[in-house]
Amino acid sequence: MIEGVTLFEIMSLTTILFFIGIYGFLTRTNLIAMLMSLELMVNAEAINFVAINKYLSPTVMQGQIFSLFIIALAAAETALALAIILHLYRLTKTVDVKEVKELKY
Amino acid sequence: MNEFSYIYLIPLIPILTFLFLGFTAKKIKEPVSGYIGTASLAAVFALSVYTAYKYFFEVGMVNGKYEPVLVMIKKGWVNFTDKLAIDLGILLDPISAMMLIVVSTISLMVHIYSLGYMHSDTGFSRFYAYLSLFTFSMLGLVLSSNLFLIYIFWELVGVSSFLLIGFYFEKPSAVAASKKAFIVTRFADMFFLIGILMVGYFGQSFDFETLNSESTIHMITGWIANHQIFSFMGLSIFTWALILIYIGGMGKSAMFPLHIWLPDAMEGPTPVSALIHAATMVVAGVYLVARLFPLFYHIDNGAALGVVAVVGAFSALFAAIIAFTQEDIKRVLAFSTMSQIGYMMMALGVSGYEGHEGLGYMAGMFHLFTHAMFKALLFLTAGAIIHAVHSNFMKDMGGLHKYMPISRWVFLIAALAISGIPPFAGFFSKDEILTAAFEYNKFIWFIGFLVAGMTAFYMFRLYFRIFHNKDTDYGDHKPHEAPFTMAFALVFLGIMTIIAGFIPFSELVSADRMPFHSEIHWTSPLVIGSILIAASGIGIAYLMYYKETDYPQKFASGMGAGYKWAKNKFYMDELYIFVTHKIIFDKISKPIAWFDRNVIDGFMNLLGVTTEKAAEKIKFIQTGRMQDYAMYFVSGVIAIVMLIVYFRN
């Protein structure tokens, strides 16, 4: 429960964040930028977890623990994704997804 | 019956010989294999003669009737149902005892003859192996106690005939002939098999004694009388079954229209022609009708027997006409065989059942017996001639009486016998057939009478053209008389041809197995007529062929198209080839094969191809670009959310 801030406002914020992430993911061709968009989406979810947990059942901590997990996972995921991107860059000399079509039919 | 418990040896010895010679064909060379084969056959011959003697004169006759003797070897070899079974049993009765003598005598003579004839042939051992196989099958056939068992041996003689016709397997014509013989007889056997199935279904048994018994006949005639069984075209289904069985017999016995394989079968070695295609296998059809004679006679008042008579008479005439025109001596003899078998069929067909009424039956079997002797003799002599001249054609012969005296005399005896000149064997049997036919139907008698004259003519045409006529110049290779083994067989059969006619056959073989007395009425117009027509046939042949004359050419050109038709065997072969190749192969089989490859298999392939094509079409969704996938994913999620929202409200 945060004074003067309704759940609706927080949810609007996370929704906007999330869809910015989706938009970025779909439109940017640079892999780094896509990764950043992905992070945006993940963080929007993390906020959601915390907020909904706080507003609905303030006594249990499940949502907050979840968001901690998400943060940890996001870190691991970023590391992995960056490794892949780096490797890809070594192979193809580009980080543009339009140029990388190895997994095509 | 314990007296005959040894009888299984009669078929067993030849089959063991076959297996032995077959497995050692590489190691045992000429002439040892020939001696082994001949020795085993001699044993079979001795056993057969002993058996027949014992049957006819010691054991068989019970209260003035020859009772059948059944020796069961394996009951229930195959049990189809409780009643229908193939039992391996040996049935000894007058006709099988008589056939034992015929088969073992001719086979032994052919074995001896072939020692000389097949001399230095590469397939000598193989030849003797096949001969043993054939002898086994034929002995099995005549001794069978069961309709299905006879079918088994029927097929086995067919295959032995196939192997022996195609003996010179490197010669394409021999291979074709063997194939033709097998397939034509197989075609007939198909009807035989269907007939057997029907007889089994209605008669409730495959056993000859049960089928021929009065109770079975009574049962079936009862059904027919009460219209309890199906009838077709005015004849009961059982009669049709008998006719189908008879078609099987027609195939083996080369009756019109299933005769086409017989002339081609002459591609085989000549002793084989004598054994299989003159004396034994080709009379199997006659034997089959005789075996089932009570059924043939009693069901539908002998309607099936009428068919037998008509087919027999027609074939006799048909073959005699063709025999006029053939140039190959073996083919003349082949058509003569067909004609004589037609005679036997006719005799069975016109026969009654009891006592003297059964004259035709007895005459048919008698003719079978005498014919086996003189026709085998004719073929073996022809073999000796071909051996000497190295040609099958009459134009290459002439004046041979100087070179081959023994062959000439035995050939003359045989020719007189087949023409029906007393006192040779053929006269007696043929005369009785004509007497029986006269009592049955004047028209059939007239055909028989005519064929008797024609037979005399073409046989003496053959005789004169081979042994007299022109003096052919044989160059350095003077024809020589046959070697001892061959001459022995010829002389033996010559003696048989002279004496066989005097066997009191009616005392031994009759339709109802009751001996009766029959004798030749020398003064009856029938007898005199038949002698006269035979004599006139010989006379015409003498005029036309004793010296080289131009009558034959004049006669041939006088007949015009008729002569050409007869010479080409009335184009029966061409008709068959048309039906099989043009219709069955091209119009049925080829479309089916096409249909299978293109429609049925095509449909399966189409399924595969369609799947592949569809995959080909939809694979472009997989662009390999992450953002496209994300786009699908997001669109999907949005769509689902919208649907849920929509349906919630």
Added chain:
Amino acid sequence: MDILTLFVVVPVIITLVLVLFTKTLEQARMVTLIGMLVQLGMSINLIYKYLETRNSGDHSIMLFQKNIPWFSEFNAHYHIGVDGVSVLMILLTTLIVIAGTFVSWKITPLSKEFFISLIVLATGVYGFFISLDLFTMFVFYEIAVIPMYLLIGIWGSGPREYAAMKLTLMLMGASALLLVALLGIYFTGSAGGQTPTFDILELSQREMPFEWQKIFYPLAFIGFGTIGALFPFHTWSPDGHASAPTAVSMLHAGVLMKLGGYGIFRFAMFLMPEGALFWQDFFLILAVTGVTYGALSAIQQTDLKYINAYSSVSHLGLVLFALLMINKTAWNGAMLQSLSHGFITALFFALIGMIYGRTHVRDITKMQGMMRIVPLLSVAYVVAALANLGLPGFSGFVAEMNIFVGGFLNNDLYKQALTVFAVTSIVVTAVYMLRLTGRMVFGPTTKVYTGLPKAFWYEKVAIGILVGFITLIGTLPFWWLQFIEDSVNNFIQPLVSK
């Protein structure tokens, strides 16, 4: 370990030995041969035990039963047992695998893997013949079908990928139908709240509603029928056989195709008798069509393997035909025909492989007069041809006669007419068999092939085994029929009592 489970365990042990301890062709074939001889010993022992048990008065429907729960959630059991027919089928499998081993004496490359696949295939077949539980049966059936893909795809000839793919896909398609049918039986087979079961002996005691039988019977029939070359689902067989290596053709045509008829006999008809009677006339038409159609197609073929494949369509059509006649005599014939055709067709494929291995040609118009070149193989070919066209003294005759007599004994003009129609196939068979031997075996010798090696000892052994058993069945049919009758009497019961 009970006597039957050994049949699936021993092959696994052989496979392990092959995987772990062998390297070369010589080692692999020796291990396989020894293993297969052990199997042969087991088969003979099984026959002996079987006869002993039966003679001691045990007339239960299945002998040597073993029932172990396998997937208890589904109530699927590892339930095995044998009766006369399965005993003979096991013997057939053993002999054909042995003959196949001899025929593949010089198989290269990947000889070890070849023998492994062959044994896995055999394992599946053994398992199929002993299982009394639909689930177990289906598992073994799939085990038998899969190695076929590898065997054809790797060691085959000609368009082998295509053939392997076609064969496997069609058989898989059939398995799919079969699976639906099995599940159908499982769920609807026991009316009235009993626990669903896969066990055929239990299922046969329960009532399956007629409306369900009507739906699932044709699925099961077509599922089994496809592998039994039921017209019009037979087209995998010519292509598959043509590309398969010799031993595989032998095993496939000799044993695997028998699973079809056997499955219909053991499972489909036994569990759904009313459905079988309902669909009888329809499938009879298909079976009879297959009989004559296969024979007529064979006339036009020039490839040895195609001739034989179509001949199999015709002869196995007779098996299905006889089964559909629902009559003891015909069923005896059907089972005997399965056995007989197994040996005959294996002999054919073995010989074709041997001849092809020498001439590298399978087209009969290009070979003539092989008799002088390879006498033993040619004689064996003639023997096989004669056996195939139903010559007495060989196995085909007895089997076919049982079928025809059985078919004709139905008091039904329609079935008698169909029987007459089927009888015509004996002539057509004679035509194509003699045409083949006339062209290939007889005639003037083809010069190109003179000097080709004569039969080797291992080829002679293979031929000897097969010809020996063809003759044994043909001359002593009563010995073989005692096994079959015993089984048929039990399994026809639900059908004739309806």
